[in-house]
Amino acid sequence: MQLDIGNALDSVATPGVSTDALDRLDDAVADAHETIAAGMSNARFGYASLNLPETTSAAGIERAVDSIDADAVLTVGIGGSALGAKTITAALGEANHFLLDNVDPEATNRLLDALDFESTAINVVSKSGTTAETLANFLVVRDAYEAAGVDWTERTVVTTGESGPLAELAAEEELPKLAVPDGVPGRFSALSAVGLVAPAILGYDIEAVLDGGREARDSLTESIDDCPAYAYGALAVALERRGVHTNAFMPYAEALEPFAEWFAQLWAESLGKDGQGQTPARALGATDQHSQLQLYRAGRHDTMVTLVRPTARDDREIPAVDVEGLAYLGDATLGDLLDAEFEATEASLAAADKPSIRVELDRVDEHGIGDLLVSFEAACIMAGELMGVETFTQPAVEWGKNAARGLLGGEETAEAAAVRDKREYRIE
Amino acid sequence: MQLDIGNALDSVATPGVSTDALDRLDDAVADAHETIAAGMSNARFGYASLNLPETTSAAGIERAVDSIDADAVLTVGIGGSALGAKTITAALGEANHFLLDNVDPEATNRLLDALDFESTAINVVSKSGTTAETLANFLVVRDAYEAAGVDWTERTVVTTGESGPLAELAAEEELPKLAVPDGVPGRFSALSAVGLVAPAILGYDIEAVLDGGREARDSLTESIDDCPAYAYGALAVALERRGVHTNAFMPYAEALEPFAEWFAQLWAESLGKDGQGQTPARALGATDQHSQLQLYRAGRHDTMVTLVRPTARDDREIPAVDVEGLAYLGDATLGDLLDAEFEATEASLAAADKPSIRVELDRVDEHGIGDLLVSFEAACIMAGELMGVETFTQPAVEWGKNAARGLLGGEETAEAAAVRDKREYRIE
Numbered sequence: 001m002q003l004d005i006g007n008a009l010d011s012v013a014t015p016g017v018s019t020d021a022l023d024r025l026d027d028a029v030a031d032a033h034e035t036i037a038a039g040m041s042n043a044r045f046g047y048a049s050l051n052l053p054e055t056t057s058a059a060g061i062e063r064a065v066d067s068i069d070a071d072a073v074l075t076v077g078i079g080g081s082a083l084g085a086k087t088i089t090a091a092l093g094e095a096n097h098f099l100l101d102n103v104d105p106e107a108t109n110r111l112l113d114a115l116d117f118e119s120t121a122i123n124v125v126s127k128s129g130t131t132a133e134t135l136a137n138f139l140v141v142r143d144a145y146e147a148a149g150v151d152w153t154e155r156t157v158v159t160t161g162e163s164g165p166l167a168e169l170a171a172e173e174e175l176p177k178l179a180v181p182d183g184v185p186g187r188f189s190a191l192s193a194v195g196l197v198a199p200a201i202l203g204y205d206i207e208a209v210l211d212g213g214r215e216a217r218d219s220l221t222e223s224i225d226d227c228p229a230y231a232y233g234a235l236a237v238a239l240e241r242r243g244v245h246t247n248a249f250m251p252y253a254e255a256l257e258p259f260a261e262w263f264a265q266l267w268a269e270s271l272g273k274d275g276q277g278q279t280p281a282r283a284l285g286a287t288d289q290h291s292q293l294q295l296y297r298a299g300r301h302d303t304m305v306t307l308v309r310p311t312a313r314d315d316r317e318i319p320a321v322d323v324e325g326l327a328y329l330g331d332a333t334l335g336d337l338l339d340a341e342f343e344a345t346e347a348s349l350a351a352a353d354k355p356s357i358r359v360e361l362d363r364v365d366e367h368g369i370g371d372l373l374v375s376f377e378a379a380c381i382m383a384g385e386l387m388g389v390e391t392f393t394q395p396a397v398e399w400g401k402n403a404a405r406g407l408l409g410g411e412e413t414a415e416a417a418a419v420r421d422k423r424e425y426r427i428e
Numbered sequence: 429m430q431l432d433i434g435n436a437l438d439s440v441a442t443p444g445v446s447t448d449a450l451d452r453l454d455d456a457v458a459d460a461h462e463t464i465a466a467g468m469s470n471a472r473f474g475y476a477s478l479n480l481p482e483t484t485s486a487a488g489i490e491r492a493v494d495s496i497d498a499d500a501v502l503t504v505g506i507g508g509s510a511l512g513a514k515t516i517t518a519a520l521g522e523a524n525h526f527l528l529d530n531v532d533p534e535a536t537n538r539l540l541d542a543l544d545f546e547s548t549a550i551n552v553v554s555k556s557g558t559t560a561e562t563l564a565n566f567l568v569v570r571d572a573y574e575a576a577g578v579d580w581t582e583r584t585v586v587t588t589g590e591s592g593p594l595a596e597l598a599a600e601e602e603l604p605k606l607a608v609p610d611g612v613p614g615r616f617s618a619l620s621a622v623g624l625v626a627p628a629i630l631g632y633d634i635e636a637v638l639d640g641g642r643e644a645r646d647s648l649t650e651s652i653d654d655c656p657a658y659a660y661g662a663l664a665v666a667l668e669r670r671g672v673h674t675n676a677f678m679p680y681a682e683a684l685e686p687f688a689e690w691f692a693q694l695w696a697e698s699l700g701k702d703g704q705g706q707t708p709a710r711a712l713g714a715t716d717q718h719s720q721l722q723l724y725r726a727g728r729h730d731t732m733v734t735l736v737r738p739t740a741r742d743d744r745e746i747p748a749v750d751v752e753g754l755a756y757l758g759d760a761t762l763g764d765l766l767d768a769e770f771e772a773t774e775a776s777l778a779a780a781d782k783p784s785i786r787v788e789l790d791r792v793d794e795h796g797i798g799d800l801l802v803s804f805e806a807a808c809i810m811a812g813e814l815m816g817v818e819t820f821t822q823p824a825v826e827w828g829k830n831a832a833r834g835l836l837g838g839e840e841t842a843e844a845a846a847v848r849d850k851r852e853y854r855i856e
Contacts, residue, residue: 422435
């Protein structure tokens with residue numbers, strides 16, 4: 001991964017970061033890197049995530065799923081238990097990876113009506129083995145396979161913690177079982193079995209994904225000047241301190257759309273704490289130039305745009321056309337057009353004094369997505385260090401879980417009572 | 429559409445709106461309604477959008493596409509020329525509506541490799557007939573059909589303005605041609621041929637979509653107290669004035685995910701002006717409870733969450749399970765679980781003093797999506813009136829278009845020169 005932060009400098013953007021401020025930031029980055037490096041060495045909670053490219057065994061995952069013969073995968077998980085797998089297979093252009101990462105009955109009915117059970121493996125992922133949405137979906141899916149006369153026990157892989165209902169079930173039914181690694185929060189677990197079982201079943205080279213992650217990990221140094229990952233995290237924090245409260249994440253590659261979703265979870269859940277944290281806004285280039293760009297240019301000076309693109313991709317010629325005003329298209333490829341729009345959008349933000357950061361990867365492939373995942377995890381950890389937040393927890397989501405359990409389970413929690421006390425003001 | 433604004437009041441949230449402030453706001457809404465109603469009567473630019481449920485002829489669209497025999501539709505358009513059609517067919521659960529609304533060659537290659545040309549109609553939409561992305565894609569698509577030996581002229585519908593290359597092409601090839609209505613900006617055109625050709629070809633009841641829109645249009649009154657659409661727009665503006673710069677739009681229905689994308693365009697492009705405008709953040713319930721909710725609860729007090737759900741939906745039982753701690757799931761349906769999570773999330777935001785608005789529609793169907801589209805258009809127009817911005821233009825996107833044309837066409841525009849002068853600061 002390479003970065004160009006030129007358009008985030010104060011000579012271009014308002015707010016922007018001065019080169020003096022970058023120098024001062026560099027000292028803080030060096031200190032934080034020490035903490036991070038020590039955390040990695042000691043495999044401390046959270047920091048251990050950055051060790052996954054070393055500690056995950058591609059061969060072990062491949063062996064575990066070897067008995068599964070499938071053309072498609074249905075991943076049953078939610079949040080960090082689904083997004084990593086979705087991000088990786090989407091980056092590789094896979095069309096046969098389906099997800100149940102929600103509990104919308106209409107969407108579930110549609111998906112299960114269309115699924116060819118015989119050729120579809122089930123990849124169920126829950127660290128605790130008790131996640132309500134995931135367990136509910138898994139019960140529904142098992143039932144659907146049974147109703148169709150297809151043996152789900154022959155095509156199910158379980159990824160979970162040491163104990164819990166899913167671990168017990170795996171033992172009972174002798175299902176392949178993989179571990180959610182210790183010390184790794186869900187949103188940092190893409191480069192473990194959590195994210196790699198689905199691509200492994202579908203035949204992708206998951207070792208190459210880990211290779212990409214390894215490259216990102218090995219490029220972590222103590223200075224912004226030669227560490228793109230840390231530079232991204234540090235710049236985002238510096239801009240946030242100057243009022244940039246939104247981070248619009250805009251890849252120019254459709255295959256990276258789920259990566260933007262993964263980034264949104266990483267950033268929001270890790271850094272959205274103590275009244276701090278940038279709001280991630282997912283966008284997609286070039287499409288969202290026709291949607292969000294008006295706001296990014298003419299709205300408040302509170303948004304940075306992260307523009308992401310591969311420097312190489314498969315291309316396609318635009319056929320020549322003999323129409324006035326359109327002939328210029330015929331000399332180009334779709335890739336030329338997309339690159340021109342990328343650079344035009346970047347410059348148009350600068351012309352409006354709005355900060356942006358350019359992120360480039362070599363190619364959207366196994367290696368590239370592994371690199372991106374680990375680079376942005378490191379960026380996020382660096383940001384958390386500089387912000388002084390607890391990067392690896394998500395305490396604010398417990399309230400809602402207690403409320404939902406109370407509402408549904410009949411257990412009268414304080415949270416469920418609060419739901420019933422809602423202040424109504426209806427307009428009909 | 430119904431609203432509950434109870435959790436946006438200052439007795440619940442910080443910032444929130446007091447009931448006194450609501451009363452004052454109601455006067456401004458009454459004035460703005462006069463402007464809007466007059467604009468509708470005179471079919472003034474932009475305001476004419478709200479007349480579409482009356483002025484669009486479902487029968488006319490159906491007649492025009494009658495000769496097209498297809499099981500699938502490929503829409504070629506971008507921004508407002510694609511999002512409306514996508515929003516409507518997604519709401520109806522359609523899986524065979526494909527889009528080329530970007531110029532990513534890898535995604536285009538994948539889509540065209542998988543498409544069954546024989547059974548797929550082409551729905552090409554561009555008001556000017558010169559939109560670079562749309563014309564490039566259309567040239568590519570025509571070429572792909574020809575290469576496969578399939579006659580594209582037998583299965584193409586053109587929606588465009590009076591003149592321009594697409595209009596000429598339609599005349600030359602005797603293609604069915606529909607008009608982009610006068611006085612209607614792209615992002616407000618869903619209830620015209622722009623949004624309705626695709627569902628019409630796929631056999632949906634587009635008259636029912638217009639019916640839903642008509643109901644929304646007829647419910648526009650001069651007071652917040654009985655007009656959900658205006659109340660939404662007015663509350664969003666009141667909250668924005670109090671520092672709520674982000675609007676997280678979170679439907680609890682997967683079929684409304686593109687609706688959130690449509691809303692994001694509507695809101696950003698209409699209101700993101702003069703240093704104003706809320707940043708729309710797209711989210712999806714319940715999935716994003718495991719992603720964005722930590723930030724929404726524990727981050728800055730600068731975000732409102734718009735929670736959207738249908739009050740009725742097809743459901744699915746969760747099979748009973750004999751596992752400790754999970755048995756409660758077996759007494760419920762997926763819909764029960766989703767509703768419990770909706771209410772739990774809403775209450776959890778209130779417990780963190782964060783404002784939210786509840787939006788409910790009867791059902792996600794033809795009528796429901798028509799209602800939502802027109803209701804939110806009216807909400808947006810009301811917001812624009814209260815903010816004093818030019819709701820119906822998007823001047824800030826021209827810069828980038830000029831730059832891209834300069835870069836690609838060899839025409840040396842000032843914008844293209846600015847792109848070449850980029851300030852670089854590379855980190856590798």
